[in-house]
Amino acid sequence: MSQEFKVGLTWRALFAIITAALLFIPINLYLNLVTGGTIAIAALYVIAILFSEFSRIAGSPLTMNEIFVIYSSMGAVVASLPPYYWLVYRAFYVNTPVTFAFKIHGVPLPYLVPDWLAPPYGDPVYHLRTLMHPAWAKAIAVATAFFLLTLLADVSLGILFSYLFVEVEKLPFPFAQIDYSLIETITERRSEHVRMFLAGFYPGLIYGALLYTGQALGIQIIPLPWADLTWLTEKYMPGALIGFATDPSSFVLGIMLDPSTTGLMLLGSATVWIFLNYLFTVDPRYFPVWAQEYYKGMTIATIYQRSFQRIWIAPQFGIALGLAAGLIIALRKSIVRTFKLLVSSRGSARPSHFPPFTLILAMFLTGSLGSVALHHVLIPEIPLYISLLTSTVISFFIAMIASRAIGEIGFFPSMPWPWQAIVYFTPYEGYAGWVQAPYISLGAQGSMCQAVKVAYLTQT
Template structure:
């Protein structure tokens, strides 16, 4: 009975998460979409960069929904009804602009150039000038991007952005067809965005359904949490020498408390509400796999530090370091190269499996074609 009840609840959840099918196909690209993109670029982009550097985490999809809700309210007061296609396209455009935010990367690179941590490791001066200007450059001393020393880093980032977009349109489409049409993998977070666009389109047409109630509850939960998580530290940081953090940002650091049991292992508890809510949406085994993956460094780091495998790999770690320092040293000593190797291995497995799947599908289609040709007329 318990298993049947769980299955029934899952089916009910899937039914609710499926948006209603469109009655007709309409164009979503309009002047309103362009104005929304400009608003994101000039207003939301700097705010997202600032908060990502202050809190150590991005805003996620919050700026996208703020843009959509703002334009929806402006449209309602102008007696204009936004179509679902326009709302979702505006949501996608906002995500694309915020996802390609280069400004926070420039500021982060400046921090790496001038940080006491990188200077203590002796790598601050080894950072190439095509990534960030030198520490004594007027561009850094005067805190400005309008300097010739930034020309090469900005040009390289723009080239990388162009290549990323090109690969996203090409390889991204191929991978989507493989995962969606051949492997038929679920996309658990995709219905969330679709439901958000659907509920806002319903409100634009002055139709309130159960989706709007759930959307409002989630918005109020996020607003209350954001007030304590990022609002109070931001306000008090502008008024006092040290900001008041009721909730540690971005995590609770337990590394120094557990270093006697788990040396060279950063132990933290994330305080971001988004990760908790995503855990309610992703498939069960995806959450289990993520949990197991997070335990692998906790098991291997003490062994790598003690030289269990014949060589001491984590040589630079010392007791008393916090999670950020421990993670940075571990990345330099071992995990950076290990992740590169693991990424190459996963890529090889994925490419091989995709090729084998395509070959099997080709043979199946060829056999079916041969059978149809042998049929008598």
């Protein structure tokens, strides 16, 4: 793609990113701790629109390139949680009475949490309610190291596959056009596009204000993240998961998909969470532990959590592996072509805006092998070859398949706990090895490649 690119990372874009991060990351942390959800999609649109309007009022409108940088950067920021979030989570985990009910070889789980994950149970630091304390130093250092090594490996694979699939193969990336259309609408403000945009923007603004403002004030105007109907249906279908997702991020992407696709997704969801959950509840022959554990009055969140653990976690592992195998088979020619491109690209000329292949390889090996070494020092009970294969070979394939799938069909399924699935098939018996993984790609490279595709469309 021979295009003339323009700079988008200006002081105005950087100021917008920092300001938005300071505003929305704490909100995301709080919502995730309280509801398990985030406001990722809503935050993206609000940030882009607000800063665009502020700059327009000031008499110096943001360029399309600046809006792209704000939009794509904040997409990465608000869609993820900072690594120190898990320190707060583990502080709760170590101290809640619930976790003492679960044991490994007769030892309650809180006593198995090493000090590099969280201070031990009973440490006075928990009464101080702060992370700025020497007792947290080791856990903060380990979390920071894993975060930086993971970021290095993820970004290197993202750069590699962006070059292969955007620059060389020129894959379509169906959803990149949607991102580009939003950026174009905000920037150029064509009347026909603005009218369509505002027709959905104002209802969404009102809905979001009612949904999140009430939650922030402690008043439930609209239930978040679900409107629970199980209290009405439990008499007739006990165990069925019946309700409506109220968080826009749960359904807004479905509006963009083909109705046949969303219809099949609805059918599959209803089959699993309504009819099969009901069947396995009333007939204890299939899953007796779940049938015994269920009681009338369970909320939709509790039914989901407990039935997922007792029934659906193993099938989802299998489905994820089967889907990955299906994608490999369906994209086998593309995958072979990718390896050929990878080999041929090592000695060929490359665009100046992509780093050298040797630098990309060095970044990936530093991140992946560094995380393997640190993981082995902390948890030597897990075989080294398991961590090594996971961080290098498996992660490379996941990143490649995710990038290819996003580039060709616009979709890559989320992978539920791939590291835990791997550990399950090892002889490891402990706690730390389950919750702390070496580097493993979760498919974020697909989104990175799509962002690069949008960068080409906006000539940034």
